[in-house]
Amino acid sequence: MRKPRDYDAELQALEDKARELKARKVQQLGELVIATGADSLSAEELAGALVVLAETTDTAKREAWAKRGAAFFRGRSRRSSPTPDRDTGGAQTQQGGTQPPSGATGAA
Template identity: 50%
Template sequence: MRRPRDFDAELKALTDKARRLKDQKLHQLGELVTATGADAFPPEQLAGVLLAAVEASDNSTKEGWRKRGAAFFQSRARKNAGTDPQESGRDPARDGGAIPPGSKDRA
């Protein structure tokens, strides 16, 4: 006979995972604000800019913003390629312990 599923434990695990993902998303949004330099704006001005973006209905404008954002992330990825893992925010232990090429720590 099969053991009955513990739905309460599964639901709690899913709730915990959802909370962790929500916290991670919030943390990443904060990092994005800092990385773009938008943390220099007063909170009211930043909120106004974001509200205007949410209310924008022009698809060509939104597509332009998307392309600019994609270019921003690509340029950051190129800048971080080949740098020290600590400077780029990467953790070599989480990356499988691999040392990037050209790193000072290579033997």
């Protein structure tokens, strides 16, 4: 005869794992905000920019942002000494790139 399964224990283990994954995701998003220099923005500015990004359906813009993000991660080779220079350049370029879509969306 088979041993009965403890469904409650299995469910609890799955809930714990989901909670752990969610916490890790939140931590990684916070680290991403800091790494990109976006932590210098107010919470309202950052939230507004993210709302605009999430609402954007223009695939060309999304592809351009994805390429830029990939380049950002390739450029951050495990926090080497040139990284701060790249961070500053990326933040300046990112702000310039973020403002026109916001302006375009606000005008539409």
